[in-house]
Amino acid sequence: MLISLRALANTWFAKVLFLLLIVSFAAWGIEDMLRNFGRETAVARVDGQPIEQEEAAEALRRELQRINRATEGRLQPDARIRMALAQQAVEALVTDRVLAREIGRMGVVVPDNAARDYIFGVPGFQGSDGRFSRLVFDNFLRGNDLTEGRFLNLLRTDLARQQISNAVRAGATVPAVLTERLLAWQTERREVGLVEFRIADAPDPGAPTDAQLSRFHENNADRFSSPEYREAGVAVLNAAILIPAMEVSDREIEDSYASHRSRYEVAEQRHLEQVVLPDQAAAAAAAAAWAGGADMTAQEGFSDLGTVDRAAVPVPVLAEAGFALAEGAVSAPVQSPFGWHVLRAVSIAPGQTRPLEEVRDELRLEIATEKAADAAFTRSSAIEDALAGGATLAAAAGANGMRFATLRTDAQGRDADGRQVPLPVPAGARADLLRQVFEAQSGAAPRLAEGSFGFAAVELVRVTPAALRPLDTIRDQVIAGWQADTRRRHQEAAAAGILAATRAGKPLADAAAEAGARLEELGPFDRNPGGGNPVPRELLGPIFELRVNEVTMVPTPLSFSVVQLTAITRPEAEDRAAALATLRGETVAALADDLEAQFSAALRARSDVRINLRLMQALAAE
Numbered sequence: 001m002l003i004s005l006r007a008l009a010n011t012w013f014a015k016v017l018f019l020l021l022i023v024s025f026a027a028w029g030i031e032d033m034l035r036n037f038g039r040e041t042a043v044a045r046v047d048g049q050p051i052e053q054e055e056a057a058e059a060l061r062r063e064l065q066r067i068n069r070a071t072e073g074r075l076q077p078d079a080r081i082r083m084a085l086a087q088q089a090v091e092a093l094v095t096d097r098v099l100a101r102e103i104g105r106m107g108v109v110v111p112d113n114a115a116r117d118y119i120f121g122v123p124g125f126q127g128s129d130g131r132f133s134r135l136v137f138d139n140f141l142r143g144n145d146l147t148e149g150r151f152l153n154l155l156r157t158d159l160a161r162q163q164i165s166n167a168v169r170a171g172a173t174v175p176a177v178l179t180e181r182l183l184a185w186q187t188e189r190r191e192v193g194l195v196e197f198r199i200a201d202a203p204d205p206g207a208p209t210d211a212q213l214s215r216f217h218e219n220n221a222d223r224f225s226s227p228e229y230r231e232a233g234v235a236v237l238n239a240a241i242l243i244p245a246m247e248v249s250d251r252e253i254e255d256s257y258a259s260h261r262s263r264y265e266v267a268e269q270r271h272l273e274q275v276v277l278p279d280q281a282a283a284a285a286a287a288a289a290w291a292g293g294a295d296m297t298a299q300e301g302f303s304d305l306g307t308v309d310r311a312a313v314p315v316p317v318l319a320e321a322g323f324a325l326a327e328g329a330v331s332a333p334v335q336s337p338f339g340w341h342v343l344r345a346v347s348i349a350p351g352q353t354r355p356l357e358e359v360r361d362e363l364r365l366e367i368a369t370e371k372a373a374d375a376a377f378t379r380s381s382a383i384e385d386a387l388a389g390g391a392t393l394a395a396a397a398g399a400n401g402m403r404f405a406t407l408r409t410d411a412q413g414r415d416a417d418g419r420q421v422p423l424p425v426p427a428g429a430r431a432d433l434l435r436q437v438f439e440a441q442s443g444a445a446p447r448l449a450e451g452s453f454g455f456a457a458v459e460l461v462r463v464t465p466a467a468l469r470p471l472d473t474i475r476d477q478v479i480a481g482w483q484a485d486t487r488r489r490h491q492e493a494a495a496a497g498i499l500a501a502t503r504a505g506k507p508l509a510d511a512a513a514e515a516g517a518r519l520e521e522l523g524p525f526d527r528n529p530g531g532g533n534p535v536p537r538e539l540l541g542p543i544f545e546l547r548v549n550e551v552t553m554v555p556t557p558l559s560f561s562v563v564q565l566t567a568i569t570r571p572e573a574e575d576r577a578a579a580l581a582t583l584r585g586e587t588v589a590a591l592a593d594d595l596e597a598q599f600s601a602a603l604r605a606r607s608d609v610r611i612n613l614r615l616m617q618a619l620a621a622e
Contacts, residue, residue, distance in 0.1 A: 049097060068307060102164065106164065128300065195495070208482045216481065231406070235446075236403045241372075246372050267310065270349070287330055307347075548566070
């Protein structure tokens with residue numbers, strides 16, 4: 001039968017049939033896939049509506065400029081910061097789309113007169129006469145790289161969002177009983193009587209008898225048992241292991257440098273100030289005064305542009321004038337569509353370019369790391385095939401460049417002497433690898449698994465169960481444990497005696513005196529630990545659950561404490577009313593913030609939001 005099929009496959013009829021099948025597959029979709037491959041330009045889509053890369057890049061640029069102004073150019077974002085800012089910028093655009101969709105669905109509109117009245121009422125847009133200043137408004141637009149139309153669109157969207165937000169926030173109410181409880185929690189102060197029995201102050205119990213020691217040893221098997229140990233072969237593969245074997249050519253380094261050149265260039269930056277005036281004569285007078293050393297910060301039309309590069313100055317003629325100045329120099333009047341400008345260069349940070357030779361080793365390592373990561377994924381398939389075919393873990397590891405080790409360890413990565421067992425992974429990945437070792441099943445074939453360490457496989461050899469250590473081998477340790485336990489039980493009994501006596505009606509001071517203990521009177525104090533609070537942190541919770549004259553015993557790792565609440569102090573009536581009003585306002589605001597956040601999250605969850613991670617990474621790398 002097979003011979004007949006092979007003969008048929010060599011005929012012209014079979015070859016024509018295969019050709020027709022190939023053409024059919026192309027017609028059914030392969031052509032469409034190839035035609036559309038790589039043409040996606042949207043960084044994200046919200047309900048199918050795109051957020052194009054240009055829009056996202058503009059949002060990221062504005063965010064970078066804002067940070068640059070805020071830090072006066074001192075922060076140079078690295079790759080991680082740029083990625084975080086790119087994600088933040090795209091997420092803000094996604095939120096805008098989601099809210100815009102809800103605004104449209106609800107039919108919320110903002111009339112022109114409402115937008116105008118809002119702008120005229122912003123204090124930051126007013127001049128020295130307290131009225132709206134067009135000059136100040138224009139300076140604001142230029143400083144934020146916005147056109148008036150763009151700003152008005154943003155403002156209308158924000159006002160519409162506020163209408164929806166205010167409707168959601170209006171539902172925040174707080175019951176009076178809640179604010180009263182919160183006020184009591186915040187402002188209540190308490191006084192207590194405290195008798196403490198420190199374990200370290202207990203009398204020496206002496207040496208135990210053999211019977212006491214043997215019984216204590218057996219009753220505390222969990223404290224005196226050796227842990228479970230496992231013997232296993234472990235093989236690990238990751239990029240760090242393969243990097244030394246990766247070859248990187250000079251051409252690859254040069255191509256990478258050329259494609260990422262912007263990473264190694266820092267444009268010249270200048271701290272610029274300007275004065276904008278309506279006519280040339282006034283600007284010339286201002287330039288002369290400024291050059292003569294006058295302080296222009298109070299001058300009408302003055303603004304600080306911050307530390308910027310040439311590309312961040314939106315008007316080319318101003319960029320040309322500002323970047324032609326010497327440090328500390330003042331420009332001649334320069335005209336733009338916004339008026340007459342006089343600029344001063346406060347400081348200059350020259351541009352820098354790191355040459356190829358300086359970054360060659362960095363690029364070599366970066367390229368080798370990328371190649372090693374790809375090689376690790378490629379080899380993982382070969383390792384899985386080898387293990388599935390019955391190869392031993394050591395053989396599969398040797399054939400594929402894995403790091404192999406044989407170890408005997410407990411779950412904490414220590415040997416029988418308590419020393420740390422060397423593992424073939426970085427310190428931060430030890431816990432993950434140990435977890436894999438202790439999840440392995442006896443008799444099961446090793447399987448490759450991926451974790452924080454890369455790829456690893458475990459071949460379990462032997463399991464030594466946990467077992468009670470012989471008393472003779474750890475006698476000193478058991479004696480110390482018995483003595484510590486006896487001291488603790490002694491102090492617990494003493495504290496319990498005082499507790500019982502006080503609950504029976506005896507004053508705490510008398511019960512403490514009879515037991516030879518010292519009574520401390522503490523307070524008033526609040527719930528906040530530290531900051532001069534005389535009460536240990538672990539006692540505060542139980543104390544603030546007591547009623548006046550109620551007594552309790554609180555065990556801690558170092559002591560047993562008997563505590564009696566003697567007084568509760570609350571704010572005076574007048575202070576209480578004012579505090580309640582303030583707290584109610586704060587609580588309502590916090591609850592409203594939560595409602596608004598939940599509303600936004602619900603809108604986003606209801607929308608179909610898709611992020612293109614490849615384009616997001618490209619956006620951050622620009």
